[in-house]
Amino acid sequence: MLTVEALTSGYGQGQVLHEAAMELPPGKAVAVLGRNGVGKTTFVHTLMGLVKPWSGSIRLGDDELAGLDTRQIARHGVRIVPQGRRVYRSLTVEETLAISSGPGEWTIERVYELFPSLAARRGHRGDQLSGGEQEMLAIGRALLGNPRLLLLDEPSEGLAPLVVEELGRALSSLEGMSIILVEQNLHLAVAVADEVRCMVKGSFVYQATTAEFRRDPAAAKEYLGVGS
Amino acid sequence: MSLLVTAFDGIAFGCLLFVLAVGLTMIFGLLDVLNLAHGALYMAGGYLAFLVIGEVPTSLAVFIGVALLAVVAGLVLGGGLSVAIRPLTRRGHLDQALLTMGLAILLSEFLLQVADRGFHSLAAPRGLDGSIAGSYPAYRVAVIVAGLAIAGATFWIFERTRAGALVRAAVDDPEMLAASGVNVRRIRLSVVLAGCALATLAGVLGGPLLNLRAGLDTEVLVLALIVIVVGGLASIRGAALGALLIGQVQTLGVALVPELAAYLLFAVMAAVLLWRPAGLFGRAT
Ligand SMILES: Nc1ncnc2c1ncn2[C@@H]1O[C@H](COP(=O)(O)OP(=O)(O)OP(=O)(O)O)[C@@H](O)[C@H]1O
Ligand SMILES: [Mg+2]
Numbered sequence: 001m002l003t004v005e006a007l008t009s010g011y012g013q014g015q016v017l018h019e020a021a022m023e024l025p026p027g028k029a030v031a032v033l034g035r036n037g038v039g040k041t042t043f044v045h046t047l048m049g050l051v052k053p054w055s056g057s058i059r060l061g062d063d064e065l066a067g068l069d070t071r072q073i074a075r076h077g078v079r080i081v082p083q084g085r086r087v088y089r090s091l092t093v094e095e096t097l098a099i100s101s102g103p104g105e106w107t108i109e110r111v112y113e114l115f116p117s118l119a120a121r122r123g124h125r126g127d128q129l130s131g132g133e134q135e136m137l138a139i140g141r142a143l144l145g146n147p148r149l150l151l152l153d154e155p156s157e158g159l160a161p162l163v164v165e166e167l168g169r170a171l172s173s174l175e176g177m178s179i180i181l182v183e184q185n186l187h188l189a190v191a192v193a194d195e196v197r198c199m200v201k202g203s204f205v206y207q208a209t210t211a212e213f214r215r216d217p218a219a220a221k222e223y224l225g226v227g228s
Numbered sequence: 229m230s231l232l233v234t235a236f237d238g239i240a241f242g243c244l245l246f247v248l249a250v251g252l253t254m255i256f257g258l259l260d261v262l263n264l265a266h267g268a269l270y271m272a273g274g275y276l277a278f279l280v281i282g283e284v285p286t287s288l289a290v291f292i293g294v295a296l297l298a299v300v301a302g303l304v305l306g307g308g309l310s311v312a313i314r315p316l317t318r319r320g321h322l323d324q325a326l327l328t329m330g331l332a333i334l335l336s337e338f339l340l341q342v343a344d345r346g347f348h349s350l351a352a353p354r355g356l357d358g359s360i361a362g363s364y365p366a367y368r369v370a371v372i373v374a375g376l377a378i379a380g381a382t383f384w385i386f387e388r389t390r391a392g393a394l395v396r397a398a399v400d401d402p403e404m405l406a407a408s409g410v411n412v413r414r415i416r417l418s419v420v421l422a423g424c425a426l427a428t429l430a431g432v433l434g435g436p437l438l439n440l441r442a443g444l445d446t447e448v449l450v451l452a453l454i455v456i457v458v459g460g461l462a463s464i465r466g467a468a469l470g471a472l473l474i475g476q477v478q479t480l481g482v483a484l485v486p487e488l489a490a491y492l493l494f495a496v497m498a499a500v501l502l503w504r505p506a507g508l509f510g511r512a513t
Contacts, residue, residue: 048407074409082407088400095393100408126400145408 001026001178002149007056007066008202009046016042018202019056024149029171029179031193031210033186033224039202040182041083044151047180048080049073060149077148079141081155083182085134087126087141093133094122096141104146111140114170132163139170149178156185164188186224190214198223233364234483235476240368242475243375244437247430248448249455250382250467251423257399257462258419261313261324266427267449268332268339269305273298273431274440275339278348291353291432298428305335306424310417336445345442350435367436374433378426379468386464395419399462451478454493458500460510469508 002024010016016039024030034040045051047058049070058065065073088096097108112119115136121129129137135155142150152171156164164185171181171192183189189196196213198206206219213219252266277294286294312331316324351357352367360366386392397405398415406412438444455474459466477496481489500508 050403050407070403070406071409071411074407080404080407082404086401086404088397088404090396090400091393096397099390099393099397099405099410102409141404141408 001028001061002180003057003059004047005057005059007043007046007058008054009042009051010054011042011051015054016202017046020199020203022197022204022207024178024180025195027176027178028194029174029177029181029192030195030197031189032180032182032197032199032204033184033189033220034199035223035225036184038199040199041153042202043199044080044153044180044182047073047149047151048078050080074145077146078151079143079145079147079149080151081135081138081142081153083153083157085131085138087129087134087137089127090125092123092125093118093129093137096126096137097144100141101144102146106143106146108140108144111143114143114173115140132159132166135159135163135167136170139167143174147177149180150174151180151182153182154184155181156183156188168192184224186220231483234479236364236372237368238476238479239472240371240375240437240475241479242472243372243379244430244434245451245455245475246375246468246471247378247426247433249452249459249471250379250464251419251426252452253456253459253462253467254395254419254464255423256456258395258416259313259317260321261316261328262321262453263309263423264325264328264449265309265332265335266423266452267445267447268335269302269424269427270431270434270448271336271339271440271445272301272305273428274350274435274438274444275343275431276301276428277350277432277435278440279343281350283348283351285351285354285357288353288355295429295432298432299425302425302428303421305428306421309424310420332445332449336442340442343440348440349438350432350440352436371433371437378429382464383468391418451493454497456507458497458507460504460507462511463507463509466507466509 004020004022007020008015008017020043032040032043042051046053049068053066056066060076060078063076065076097111101108118133118136118140121133126134126137155167168188168191181189181193190210190213193210195207195209197204198219200223206223208216248266248270252263255261255263276298280294280297281290309331312327313324316327356367356370358366360369386395394410394415398412402412451474455470456467458473459470474493477492478489481492485492504510
C-alpha cells in the first residue's frame with residue numbers, strides 16, 4: 001500500500017529525516033512513536049509534500065508521491081490531520097466541511113454521526129471551538145476527502161482524557177482505513193493501531209505489531225522515555 | 229445644513245474608498261503582497277474613461293459601458309500583475325514593494341503620456357448630473373448607492389458562498405487548503421483579478437469627484453493604505469468601516485480645517501492603532 005524508502009528531508013541546511021523507511025499494509029493503522037523533536041511531524045509533512053523530500057521514495061499503490069506538490073498528493077488520496085489541528089478560524093464547522101467534501105462515501109452527515117458534538121456546533125467558527133471540537137473538525141475535514149491514506153499528527157495533544165477517549169473510539173471505528181497515527185499518548189496509540197514504529201533521530205528503529213509492543217515494556221521505555 | 233452636506237460627501241467618498249481598498253486588503257491577506265500599483269489601477273480606470281468619452285456628459289448607458297470596459301482593463305492589468313509578482317512569492321515585502329511601485333510608475337506615466345499632464349474630470353452622466361432634494365448632487369448619491377451595492381455583493385460572496393469560504397480558508401491556512409486538494413493558486417489569481425477590476429472601476433466612479441491629474445495614483449493609494457491599516461488587514465468589514473471613517477475624516481477635515489486635513493488623517497490612523505494595534509477588525513497575531 002504505502003512504501004517509504006530511504007526518505008530524507010529537513011529545513012534549510014538542517015537534515016531531520018535520515019533514510020526513514022516504513023511499510024504500511026493496506027487497511028492497517030500504524031502508530032509512529034518517538035520523543036519530542038525526533039522528526040515525526042517532519043515525516044508526515046514530507047509524506048504530504050508540506051516539506052519537500054530531499055531524496056528517497058514514497059509509493060502509494062502504483063503512484064510515486066515524492067516530488068509532487070501538496071495539492072497533487074492530496075489528489076492521490078492522502079489527507080492530513082495536522083499537529084495543532086489548524087482548522088480554518090474564520091469558517092464555520094459547516095463551511096469547513098462543505099469545502100472539504102469530495103465525491104465518495106464520506107458525507108457531512110456521516111461526519112456528524114461520527115462526532116455528534118460537532119453537529120451541535122455546526123454554525124460556530126473554527127476559532128470558537130474547544131480543542132476537542134477543533135480536533136474532530138480537522139478529522140472530519142480529512143475524512144471528507146475519502147482518503148486512501150490518512151495521516152494523523154498527535155490528535156490527543158492538549159486534550160482532556162475524556163475527549164481523548166471519545167477520539168479513540170471514533171478512530172477505532174475507522175477500521176479498514178490505512179492510517180499513520182503519530183502519538184505520544186501510548187493508550188490511544190495502542191488502542192487504535194495495528195502496528196507500531198518507533199522513530200529516533202529521523203529514522204525508524206523499531207517495528208512490531210501492537211500485541212508484541214504491549215508485551216515489550218523495555219521498548220516503550222527506550223523510545224518514549226516512559227515506564228509502564 | 230452644510231455640515232450635513234459635508235457628511236454626505238464623506239459617505240460618498242468613503243464608498244469610493246471602499247471599492248478601491250477592498251481589493252488591496254484582500255490581495256494583501258491572500259498573497260501577502262502589498263500592491264502599491266493599486267492607486268495606478270484606479271488612475272487607469274479614470275483615464276480610460278476620459279480617453280473614451282472625454283469631459284462631456286454622456287448617457288448613463290455609455291457611462292456604464294465605459295465602467296464595464298474599465299473592469300475588463302482591470303482584469304487584464306490584474307493578470308499582468310499576478311504574472312509579475314509570481315516570482316516574488318516568499319520574497320521579502322521590500323522586493324514586492326519595489327516591483328509594484330515600479331509597475332505603478334510605469335502605468336501612471338504611460339497614462340499621462342497617452343492623455344496629457346493637465347487637469348481633467350469626467351462629467352457625471354446625463355440623468356445623474358442634476359441635484360436631489362434641492363441642491364445635493366445626484367451623482368454623489370449614485371456613488372453611494374453603487375458603493376453600497378458593491379459592498380453588499382462583496383460581503384455576500386465572501387460570507388455566504390462556497391467561493392467566499394474558499395477565499396477565507398486560503399487566507400486562514402493555504403497549506404491546509406492545498407492539502408485538501410484545492411488549487412490555492414487559482415483562488416489567489418481570482419482575488420487579484422477581482423481586486424484590480426474593482427480598482428479600475430473605482431477610477432471611473434471617482435472620475436466626476438476627483439480630478440484626473442499627475443500624482444492622483446499616489447494620493448488615492450495613500451488613502452487606501454490608511455483605510456486598510458485602520459480597518460485591519462485582510463478584513464472586508466475592516467475595509468468598509470475604515471473607508472467610511474477615512475471618508476468622513478478627509479471630507480470634514482478639508483471642509484473645516486483645510487490646512488490640517490492631511491495631518492488629521494494620520495492622527496486618526498495613529499489613534500486607532502494605539503487603541504487597536506491590528507486595526508479595527510484586524511487579527512491580533
Ligand atoms: N519549520 C521548521 N524549521 C526549522 N526547523 C524545524 C522546523 N520544524 C521542525 N524543525 C526541527 O526539526 C526537528 C524535528 O521536528 P519535528 O517537529 O518533526 O519533531 P516531532 O517529532 O514532531 O516533535 P514533537 O513531538 O514535539 O511534535 C526539530 O529539531 C525541530 O526543531
Ligand atoms: Mg510533531
